[in-house]
Amino acid sequence: MDLALGAGQQVPHANIKEEAQASILGLKQERNDLSLSKPASNDFSKLKPKVINKERTARCALNSFKSLLPQISNISDDIPVFQQFQEEIEEICNLEEIARVSVGIFGTTGCGKSTLINTLLGEKKYLPTSAMEASTSVIIEVAYNKSDVPEQQLCAEIVFIDQNEWQDEIRHLHQDVVYEFKNSKEGEIIGTNPDSLTAQAMTKLAAVYPDLKAEKLAKMKVKDVLKINPLSDVLGKITTIHEPRSNINKFHKRIKAYTDSGNSSCKASAYWPLVKLVKLYLKCPLLATGLVLVDLPGLGDSNSARGNVALNYMSSLDHIWIAADIVRAVDENIAKELLGKSFKRQLAMDGKCSAITFIMTKIDSVVPQEIIDSRGLSSTSLKSELGQLRKLDKERKRVNDQLQQESKESKSNKRKRSDSTSPCQQSQSDTEMTTSERLKNTFKQLSQQRNDLNTLITKKCIDERNTYTQARISEQYEQGFIELDEECIREENDSLPPILQDNLPKKLNIFCVSSRAYRKLKGWLPMNQEFPAFNDLDSTNIPNLRDYAIGLARGKNGRIVENIITRYNILRPKLIAWAVKQDIDIPLSLNQIIDLRQALNTGLGEFRKACEKVINKLITNMRSTNTRKIGNGIVKIDLAKWIEDTILSEEFSIIQMPVGTFKATLRRDGVNIKKGRKTINWNNAFADLHLKPITKPWKDIFQNKMVELHDACAQELKRHLHEFSVSYQKSLLEHDYMPGIKLIDEIPFLEPLICEKVERARIVFNTHARKTRQAVEPMMKKMMLPIYKECLQY
Template identity: 25%
Template sequence: MDDNLFIGTPSEETKVGSLQRLKSESSLEKLERGVEVGVQILGGIKSALAEAKDNAEIASWIKSISKLQGKARPTPCIVGVVGSTGAGKSSVLNAVLDEECLVPTNCMRACTAVITEIAYNSWEEDTNKYRAEIHFISSEEWRDELQVLLQDLFDPQGRLEGDHANPDSEAGIAYSKIRAVYPSITRAHLMESKVTANGLTEDPSVRSMLGTTKHISALDAKSLLDQLRQFIDSKEKARDNNREHEAMEFWPLIKVVKIFVRTPLLESGLVLVDLPGVQDANAARSAVAAKYIERCTGLWVVAPITRAVDDKSAQNLMGPSFKRQLQLDGTFANVTVICSKTDDIRVKEAIENLPEGKQIHQIRKEAHALEAQSEEIQAELSEVEERVKTLGRLIESHDREIDNIEGVVRLAGEDDDVLISSPQGSEKRRPRTIALKSRKRNKRSLESGSDDSSTEDGDESPDSDYEEKQETLKKSKAVQRLEGLKLERRAFREEKRTKEEELKPLRKKLRKAKAETRRLHRQAKSKCIRFRNQYSRPAIQQQFADGIKELDQDNASQRDEANFDPTEDQRDYGQIAAQLPVFCVSSRAYQNMTMESDREEAVSGFPSLEDTEIPALQRHAVDQTRCARVAACRMFLNDLGTYLTSLMLRVTTADNPLKLTVDIRQQELNFLQTTMQTLEQQLKESTEKAMTECRQLLDTSILSKFAPATRVASDTAPVTVESWGRPKNEGGLPFMTYRATCVRNGVFKGKHGLKDFNEELSDPFKKQFARGWELVFSETIPKQLDSLVEALAQELEAFHIRMQGRAEIRVSLSFQLVAQPIKSHQHSVRNTTAVKDLVKLVPRKANRELSSVVANSMTRAYDYCSQESGRGCFKRMKEFTGDHIKDTGHTMFDSAAKDAASRLTSLLDKIDKKLRKTNATILKRIKSDYNSLVADDNVLKDLSTARGNIHSLLSEADEEFEKVMRLQAPGTGDNVSDPTAAMSVGDGEIAEAPVGKIKHEAGELSNSQPTSQVKAEEDVEMSD
């Protein structure tokens, strides 16, 4: 189909081909600029239609424009960041964001307890670059938390647990947490009065915070963090009884902290979430963390490189349960492993572990040789320097002695004797000379000045330790002595000059040797770092693939142990390993090289910023948003093209209606109705066929597996429950941990790690269908839907061909306008984002509910164990839980199966409904457009002013998209993101907004609550 379309009279040619070409553009920068231009064009059209907004059809158009503008908002890409304590997670986030201290990094308890979401700051009203929201848990959530803490602190009889003074015990942790919020509560208070969860919740200072959100802002990151500290800081004060005057701490009450910053990295819709752990001790935070994990489009696993390979710390962060969740979610491909602290390396140990023949060994030999050479040069240099110093002292000594003798000789007569004093035993001693008159004339001594005589008290001159030698000479002898001293001084000066000349090349040679040694050491360290990175990367990738393989083998053996063949791979594990992104980064080196603040000494081993791998990680973060951004832009531009073309059609037919006789018009309307009915039936049949096949896939791969899964899980559950109560040396749990887990409805994270009774019970159930679940929702159903949309697109093309055969309407200038949207409708069915999001997110919710059903079924056992006390209580707890699982196990898993089946069949019903709605919307638009052409039914005929304004806007629109197409990508000459460009529209000028402004003005991205990724398919209708 020709891209050159016309409106108005034949002499008024207006192309819209640029917009059509832009939809196929691969440049994200151009696509996003095109979206910005499109939003502004829609704004101009809305203004042009405003004068006729009382007309029902025009009002519908204006509403459609608003919906379409809303689609311009960026699709959020949530990346969860997990890592163990001390992994350097916060430092990595700061470096990636090009910040020094946006995320706290100082090992406070709060740093590992509070979920932190970091998103783009799109509030134009706030001039501050940084702002934050501190969301506090509700009164109900804090009351529930207090009830759990008090159950840890008191036994069922209300007695204070004896180990509450132990900070590592469950009771001690509960005691510390309560006192953090209520500092006036002491042990005596707890023992003397009845403390209740309701009473503590109603404390005025606490109640005023619960359920609220605190807003703060700052011009710089440090100021924002300083303000945040008063809420998130855990002071870890001594546990004494004198805390009445201490301020309460807020961190136990915080659900999530949201930080917003204006930075290009986040402007694209990227949201980084620092997740301390999915199973937080606080139930509210745990639920929030689980929600984020469910919605994440990317997951960064951070582990120190010093432990990442040997200790498998990155692998251990993703335990069997976590990997099972990734499998059910179909998100193995979303994982990124970040090995942190690559600057932390012991070069000597690293070199010793390197194989012989590596270049680094030669570098090390060269460095050692240079060090030896430097020592030799240093020894020679020291010897020369010492001689120069000695000569300097000799010259100084001679200068003084010469001065003194010259003074005495000058004052003495020809026959006078001269008394000369010189130091004994050392060149350093200051000589003294005294001139004497003739003995015939009463001897008169001429003393030298004070500088050559005794020193002041406290003077540490070495002269005080030596005696002086005095001798009396004739004046002639003194003159001879003087000449001799001058000759010696001249010789000393000449030697000193010679030695000083020798110093310059020696020092230069030493500096060069030391500089080369340092360079070699830096090179050696750099090569060690690179070698470790190159070694770690494939090792971690292989560990990840091996973990998935173990998971698959476990699933296969559980499903059919008799036919399980461990040599038969269920997927390409080599490809999985190769596709896992692994970054070996040094946040410290990156920040040291990029930030001008006072820092520690330079970090060696990184010749360039790229060697820190932080820039590569930043690009990876942007790339994780790219696919979603490109898809969202193309969808918006496609809908925009459909809308503008329909609007062009109405403007054109209002000015130049199709000239048909009454009979011919009726014939064409009848043909249109028949053809539309045929198209509607074809779309319906194709959709029904595809959905039937999807239901068969679901039943074969998942639903049919629920019955055997229920049997297996029911048989396994008693053994699992029995294992919890075994002696500790056999893998069982201590009494306090067992009880604390029951108090928390089966999930507890304490000093012994995470314990999840519900997941352990449901895991054998999930294993029976995990692989089938992953394949159905990651591959088979998406492929089936892809086949469907291709069939729908072909049927739309067939409709277009049938309409092209109508000679009476094909000759109209407007026919191309009415036919053009067919391509857009084909694009719409190919890009059913809402359906794709449903296929991703609903199964994630469904598989998580399996554990929730188990937890609800176990509530009676958990409640019993929470209240049991006294002699033999542990035995009774274990017996009751064992009896409960035997009695209710089958019913429990049957309920879980039915719940999952209901959710999954409901998912297909929703997909069916959305597809039918998409079909209906397309049919409605096509019918509306053709009716506008054939039936001469056009509301714009009576709105000449609005029609003229719209005509002007549309006349300019495609030129603006042509400008976008002419722009070049960054780095090729033109500035794609020039915010100063203006777009001429109609009678006035509409200034183009800066990049990013329009992307966020349609709605806040995650500024008040976690943003759902399920975006309903919105209809853009021209008429009812």
């Protein structure tokens, strides 16, 4: 705030000063209304023009400061005020980096997720689809490529697991093989059952060590296995791949070499068991918004390193998309079963209930009659169309019968005319041909009408199924949180109203899309594949999903845009005040200057003290709230109830669990992930038992109470700022001192900054809270490891 008061200093380099002064005065020509009001609607399609306008405004502000920065830098060493100008401009320019908005996508087997991602990216194949469909698929992160080098338009980073991670993986696999070998009958060849632990272990190990056999492995030690192929050139390393845009097929093949597990006949060592993560950097407009797509097929991956990466991603994602085949989504209760109770608890505690989006794929896969029968459409919305269809079928049959009869008579008459062709007979033949052609044309027209009507019926069936599925998925999703709420209420044994449901989205985001129809319309599929129910790109809903994704990115980056505009509006008047002499060269006596400075220092001192009190009050309230609500919610676990909720529960299933599975889970430190089966995670279940009593108070504190406390803090800070403004304005009433007036004019622009900084503090606090919650499961694992090892001895 001292910038304007010290603006009358002399510049030793007059010409440089004049250049800077001219550039600064250029700011005066720019429009003043850079700060735009915050839109009230959440509908991206309505917000789009305003959002784009605001982004352009922020871009203009950044460009203005970037052009000014070199001139200010040249004289900042000589003038203290310019050093501060330079620092503020550099801080604003550093805000240019767009925020990363991560969207994790996972789904059921065969739901077409890989095709969906490639379609959204606008390419036939960016991602290696075969790897994504395999049980050993890796995690793939897709972000924007900032490089302008033509040879690097396509970039990939292959991240390998390190030595310790691979050693742990071999240890688990080795233990599986040894266990089956010890329990096999004499002469029995282990690993012949493809579903056995040994077969699954050898699939991975044989890929890296092609000559290694199960019987030989069972008699080896882990350190001996590692000596076969040290893999020092791969483990813990990152391999980078670059290709120009024109070599996309080559780029795809090079990635596939690291991720494809399908070529089991290859005698050379394969890389896919060692790959932890693949990062793709692409020149895609969708990604230019800051959107990062994270493909998470590894949520059911038995590779512990990849599983850990997947879990880490899940906890840090901004949004989660769940893809499911629309044909099976409702029957498989995807919204309730795929998101387990523990995962829903995490969403509730982290305040991410509304971060879930469901993507129903393969809406082009439709059998109209099945939908008509199941939804009773023959007597409702499709009654008229089905009636027309029956009439057309009858008419087609009548015309076809006439055509067949005409054909028979024509052949008979042709035999009779074979010996002689009089003019009269020739005329009769022409008439028969005319009748036959007329019938064929009629039949062709009726067939076309039937096809058009069938397409219309198919469209209506698709729309009906989409509407029904969206309603049922929403119900299932909400029901899952209702059950979690009821459990929390039973756990606390109180009569408090449910709060987990309070922050559920009023309308769950559910998209029903057809990637194949979109790709067909784009000319990416063979000509023999037809999707007549989809006559334009919009009918596939892919463009809607893409706009929605862009909206998610712009929503998060909107705060950065607002911050740029606000800080521009604060700094711009300071710069202009320095450059415009008539604003600063106002004669004041020494006493007047001393009075103004004293009034300013007094006001600032009172403002700082008031701010400290407000912040200390916030901290005190946060601590007392946490202690009262969460601390009191942590109770001693009832052992009998604990056994019922764990050992005898469905999550553990220890009583019904086969001995082999039980031992395998112990060997894997309490986590057993098998393809096509429910994941066993004892550590997560143990953690869930501790988190269950505090779920509701935790959610109430971090998603409700903390918001209230921080909002109240921001309002108090703004009130004290206003009081300072009023107090200092009284000092300016006696003197028409323009720098002081301009300082007062800056204060309204400081209010958004206060709100932004308080909100950032709340977000940081919530981030630490989320990390605290996430630390419970690793802590439970650490505590249980000695017990797991002891149980393995029996």
